[in-house]
Amino acid sequence: MSRTPPGNTTVVDRIRGGALDTVSAGIVRWGFVAVTVLLIGFFALTEPNFRTADNMFGMLKFIAPTAIAGLGVMLAMTVGGIDLSVGASAGFAVSIAAWTMVVGNQVGGVAVGVVLVGGALIGALNALLIVVARIPDLLATLTTMFVIVGLKLLIVDGKSISSQMTLADGSSAPGRFTPDFLWLDRGNIGPVPVPVVIFIALTVLLWFVLERTKWGRALYAVGANAEAARLAGIRVLLYRTAAYVGCGLLASVAGLLLAARIGQGDVSAGNSLLLDAMAVSLVGVSVLGMGRPNAWGTALGAVLIAVMVTGFTMIGLPYYAQDFGKGIVLLVALLFSFTFSRKRTVVVAGSMTN
């Protein structure tokens, strides 16, 4: 009677294992959301200034350019690529917008148009190098980064462009940053600052395109296995080109927001954007346990970084502690995506092998 049926231990093990797996899957899927919520809760309880609506919008506004550039990197990642030129493209956008308005004396709308065309061209250049010239993404976009930074400095003579600056011929610059352009940063739609609206709108747009349309599925298919995608009749070159052009456009939108925030053509703008954008898109891969680049994950990654930077500042930690915090978050995110995830992670930043 006391004899244990031979199968029992296995069953118990399996049940225990199942429970463990469920718990770990839950952690993988919701861990980051939980950390974000816990951090927000902690700062909201301890710092009265943190829990104001002004601060919530302020944080989202502050992170919007980084998040949008991160969405660009995310888009490049969907086709198995990477884009190191996002920071340079954003910086280029800042100087070009300033040049168009201050030196060219054009209105804000023209500046926005010029910047977006410029961004699309940078994306097209990346695509040309990667798709046609077959240079690996990492190297091609690194090259583009230097070319764009240099080109920007050549165009503006290495100088920050500000209203009333003295031009080469000794006269004063005719234009200035127009109010309609500055509205991009300083305006509100209802109670919501414009950058936040743009950030959320772009996140929703990219989520819709990637998750709800055949173009999105095709992009992921190209990223997962370009050869299989080609055999399935997907026009691989076209999709990879589109991803890089999209990335260039998003980077230039980020640059427009930076330009409106700074209010002058600051030559150093965008320098710090690349690493943060890269970080949020990588965190985005793991945030919702999806194991692939995705829009909501990237947005959430950006929010997490904004919460950390703002909260850490409020409790008085120096900036290098914030870098450490960001590093730890990225490390944990990467461990979740590559080491513990049950799904195969489809992000191969900068190579086409899988």
Add this chain to the structure above:
Amino acid sequence: MAHARSISVLALTASAILALTGCAQSNAAGTAESTSAAVTEATAPLPAPFDGDAVSVALVRQSGAGDYFEAWGAGAKAQAKAANIDLTITDARNDNAKQASDLEQAIASKPDAIIVDHGQTDTLQPLISQAVDAGIPVVVYDLALTDSTGVITTSQSDESMASGVLDQLITDVGDGAKVGYVSATGFAALDRRALVWDTYVNDHDLDVVFSTGKVSESTASDNIPLVDAALKQNPDVQAIFAPYDEITKGAVQAVIQNNLQSSVKVYGIDISNADLEVINAADSPWVATSATDPAAVGAAVVRSLALSLAGQLDETDVQFPAIVITQDFLAAKSVDNVTALRDAEPSLTLDTTVVADWLPATS
């Protein structure tokens, strides 16, 4: 496999929680330290509003990196502690968009006052006006404003800094000398020094053979190649004016690389322990610098704010005077750090500028 993975996830989570707990503890310790009262030599009790709860002040900085800014921040912190001010510091690390966000968030947090340290005029002017409109007292340091209504502006006197060291340059190399200029535009202090430079160039017929320079995250090393190239092109230059110590260090390094230290003299501005080491090195081309003590200036900015909040500041523009320090002076007095320099040149401590019996200089 699945088990190993699940267990490692749990282990990681557990260790993350442990790590976070560790963080929390160190935070608490940090807060406790920063709110503890400091010992001061004040001879009168603190007046309102400093006699009650700590006065909250946001310090919004363009950059806190580099010897100068590090010392400035330390001075400001020490003075704030002595005056019962709870200082919240943000550091934009030369990212002007970040500084705008920082200031915006500072305004939203409704502090008792805001100090803005450096920054771009076009970027910060609208936000500073917004803060003034919201009734928050604002003190700016080394930031040119187009509308300074209701703002207390403070600066180290760039006019006196630049002219002092340039007088020395003219004494050393004379009128009509071949000179180089290493600086950047778009920074209030550098722009003001540039104006003084232009005057000297005209008045003394200086032959400017090169102008270069930049300010970046790593200014000193980024200027070496620029000055190096300029020196290769113009090895006959007699003096270089590099009016910001991080740039000066780059220029000095480039001169040494080109083995020109016997014929090229470098004139800088600012001082720090690291700068003194460079100036005092054997055969250093850096012959004179013009300086305020950054820690004393950071403290004096906080004192300006404190006096104004207590209703005891009569002026709206406060300038901190500078002195010229030559290599020979340092050698004669064998000064090798800022503390020793303060003893050798007591006027650096600004202990008579914006002080009160309840608010002595801390540095």
